[in-house]
Amino acid sequence: IYLLADALPLIAGVLDAGSVSLLYGVSGTGKTFMGLDIALSISHGIPWQGNKVQQGMVWYINTEGKRGLKKRLQAWYKEHEALAPTLDAFKIIPWPIDLRAYSQELIETISDQEVPPTLIVVDNFSMCVPGIDQNKQEQVAPVLHLMNILAADSNCHILIIHHTNKAGDVNGTMAFRNHVDTMIELVKEDVADRESPILFRCMKARDAEPFGDIRTELKSVILSIDPDTREIISSCVVTTAAHSTRTFHEELGDIEKNIYDLLGDEAKTYTEWKKECIKEIGIAKATFDRKRDVLLNKGLIEKVQMPGKAYEGYQKKAQPQRSAWNE
Numbered sequence: 001i002y003l004l005a006d007a008l009p010l011i012a013g014v015l016d017a018g019s020v021s022l023l024y025g026v027s028g029t030g031k032t033f034m035g036l037d038i039a040l041s042i043s044h045g046i047p048w049q050g051n052k053v054q055q056g057m058v059w060y061i062n063t064e065g066k067r068g069l070k071k072r073l074q075a076w077y078k079e080h081e082a083l084a085p086t087l088d089a090f091k092i093i094p095w096p097i098d099l100r101a102y103s104q105e106l107i108e109t110i111s112d113q114e115v116p117p118t119l120i121v122v123d124n125f126s127m128c129v130p131g132i133d134q135n136k137q138e139q140v141a142p143v144l145h146l147m148n149i150l151a152a153d154s155n156c157h158i159l160i161i162h163h164t165n166k167a168g169d170v171n172g173t174m175a176f177r178n179h180v181d182t183m184i185e186l187v188k189e190d191v192a193d194r195e196s197p198i199l200f201r202c203m204k205a206r207d208a209e210p211f212g213d214i215r216t217e218l219k220s221v222i223l224s225i226d227p228d229t230r231e232i233i234s235s236c237v238v239t240t241a242a243h244s245t246r247t248f249h250e251e252l253g254d255i256e257k258n259i260y261d262l263l264g265d266e267a268k269t270y271t272e273w274k275k276e277c278i279k280e281i282g283i284a285k286a287t288f289d290r291k292r293d294v295l296l297n298k299g300l301i302e303k304v305q306m307p308g309k310a311y312e313g314y315q316k317k318a319q320p321q322r323s324a325w326n327e
Contacts, residue, residue, distance in 0.1 A: 010042065010119065010157045012052045013211055015182060017118065018155040020147050024162040024170050025186030029198050030218050030238065031161050032064065033072065034186060035121045037238040038159065040076055042119050043090040044083050049200070049214050049240060056118025057089050063096040063127035075221040075235035096127040103146050110154050117154070123161040134172030144179035181206040189215070189297050192290060197241035199297060213299065215241035251298070255283060256291050260300060260316070267304050267315035
């Protein structure tokens with residue numbers, strides 16, 4: 001064991017080579033844009049969100065529309081105008097690969113390459129396992145086990161893009177949590193704001209401390225104007241969200257400030273906190289739930305286990321003091 005080589009970073013402080021990650025989020029959080037941004041950054045060897053990367057060959061399994069991907073690629077290269085598209089280090093597989101039926105072929109294809117992939121992006125899981133019941137561990141676990149073997153044997157990172165269920169959590173069995181090394185959720189900082197920054201949030205890191213939230217946003221890029229209809233043809237790219245100079249309290253709306261203040265300095269159960277907010281400020285339960293989610297997403301509150309109780313409560317999260325050192 002002690003003679004084993006240490007894991008090498010694919011993206012410093014974020015993802016390791018030879019491992020498997022799951023990227024998920026509700027509709028509108030830019031999962032494909034994010035996966036593509038990571039993939040192209042690695043193929044060109046440029047830092048991703050300020051973090052150094054291991055440059056290498058990327059295979060991108062695209063299952064959701066060639067024309068949509070074309071516009072996204074055009075937008076990315078327009079935003080990164082110093083770079084030129086190349087097939088030398090970025091290969092697109094424009095159809096779903098059945099990961100169960102053709103697993104051996106995939107392994108053999110990788111082993112036959114003069115330049116094997118450093119990163120494989122599976123966009124998305126559902127399309128690459130047709131007919132699978134994602135709620136059954138005995139069906140999902142073998143596929144993820146294969147991905148882990150493939151990643152370890154080829155020292156390749158496999159990034160799986162996946163959907164959420166109606167509750168906004170990872171769709172399917174607990175096997176998704178148990179059989180990947182890193183889980184990343186894309187979540188809007190303010191779920192009620194269409195233009196809200198999108199947090200790249202680590203929900204699981206098997207062999208390290210989870211990294212802190214990475215604030216990103218989707219930037220619209222105009223590609224062309226249709227000469228007949230005068231319609232603007234555009235797409236989006238992932239960029240770093242602007243750093244806010246306001247204090248966390250100044251960034252909240254009035255209702256959010258009120259329910260944050262009513263949480264007080266001690267942990268409260270969900271029911272205690274909700275009842276107090278409904279009584280004091282007259283909001284509906286749905287409004288309370290939505291604003292609580294805003295506070296969670298901004299990292300202002302956290303869930304805690306209530307002493308002597310089987311359920312969780314909430315408490316305020318300590319906020320770092322701002323100074324010239326962390327501006």
